[in-house]
Amino acid sequence: MNQPPQTNIVETTFHVRYAETDQMGIVHHAAYVVWLEEGRSQWLRSNGRSYAKLEQEGFVLAVSELQVRYLQSARYDQRVTVRCWVESVQSRQVQFNYEVVDPQNGTVFVTGYSKHICLNHAGQVTKLPDQWRALLAEKSH
């Protein structure tokens, strides 16, 4: 995983929920996948867009690939920050990268990325709407 960029990172912070723990006493590894998605939602909100709107316009960003590396364990009740940025954008796809960190001391819990392809309502691969691609490209690294 490359180093995170210096700019255009969007952060969102929340408490670990009890339901997100497992019997190891730590956050279950699937919970981070949901957090990354929330980081992505926040990226769009912070850039004046909403993924809900994209769907209303007839497009979805289907997840085509996901990778997560687990470095340290987060625990119930602590605050965690998801840092999200656009790694790359092409005509039909986009890659977001992530870090989940402890906002108090910077400990990195996980790093990861997700790749998405743009589909229309019929489920066919299609080009990202121009405005969306322009935004993603402008903010990518």
Add this chain to the structure above:
Amino acid sequence: MNQPPQTNIVETTFHVRYAETDQMGIVHHAAYVVWLEEGRSQWLRSNGRSYAKLEQEGFVLAVSELQVRYLQSARYDQRVTVRCWVESVQSRQVQFNYEVVDPQNGTVFVTGYSKHICLNHAGQVTKLPDQWRALLAEKSH
């Protein structure tokens, strides 16, 4: 909660998943809610219906009320059986009752019920389709 009936109960059995545990070392209480729903799906399958089809026909059974009583804790890896039956049916709503038990020794983990109202695609309360109501009424207690 009344005693379960003697007939028309549908059972489905599966292993507890690791993700369903929490840091108490037992199954998280929200996981049972998902299991009850799977018991409901199995009830429909076993009676020759599919909830997926009902939705394709333009109806949904929205949950209007849920109650669960937690008696014993299920744990990772053990097998659990969801027992589901129709408690009552009216023109616009239906109530399913449940038990989640240990199939080996009959220990009851939870009991519960869910009430559902029938909505059309516009989100309006509507009558259950005749065939569905007939089936539910025939099997209810």
Add this chain to the structure above:
Amino acid sequence: MNQPPQTNIVETTFHVRYAETDQMGIVHHAAYVVWLEEGRSQWLRSNGRSYAKLEQEGFVLAVSELQVRYLQSARYDQRVTVRCWVESVQSRQVQFNYEVVDPQNGTVFVTGYSKHICLNHAGQVTKLPDQWRALLAEKSH
């Protein structure tokens, strides 16, 4: 469900996550159960306690009963507020009540309650620690 009290309600607000939706296009009914729990966590935090600490001291508050009434559907990306208060407290158990509302217009999505019994590390029902019971009683209605 009684009316919510005028005081000692603790609120926590967050965005609906995409993973919390289902194919009805609305928030899945089990997701609210997780939100109520987060409301409970926030109640403790706001009152200077942490449920994590209670567990470290050797106690758990096991859920013994849960009821939720679903009035309106929340949707992806909107902000929701969980309102939580202590309804009653006894030597060995406590009941929390909840509302989940739209912070913009006050629409009530769900109301509910959860009952909890205090267990020690051996899994035996036990009295709430004095300091905890005093706090809960002082804030109850």
Add this chain to the structure above:
Amino acid sequence: MNQPPQTNIVETTFHVRYAETDQMGIVHHAAYVVWLEEGRSQWLRSNGRSYAKLEQEGFVLAVSELQVRYLQSARYDQRVTVRCWVESVQSRQVQFNYEVVDPQNGTVFVTGYSKHICLNHAGQVTKLPDQWRALLAEKSH
């Protein structure tokens, strides 16, 4: 991703749960992560072991890396089969590989792998217990 091996694959089959869908009308991408874990549990069961026992002996297999490629979308109510095998084993870690397929027509929904490191109760990286490593090595590819 390499081709799956011809032998030592363990399969487990179940219905897609309604709660596992999202508002795209398909299975949410985080649900597959839970399914892979259940495939892993089944691998151990089928080989006469239980992950629950490993934990009782004082060890955990913490997830250190996860990758999933999403090829086709699974949907509510259909049956899906998780195929799991040991890709490689070392003294302190093990990699499981997976496919999730449609048992009726062989459609591949996702492929993926997870890497795990062995930790003792103190959270320190440690060698896999001999019996466990021998089993995993014997069955690996």
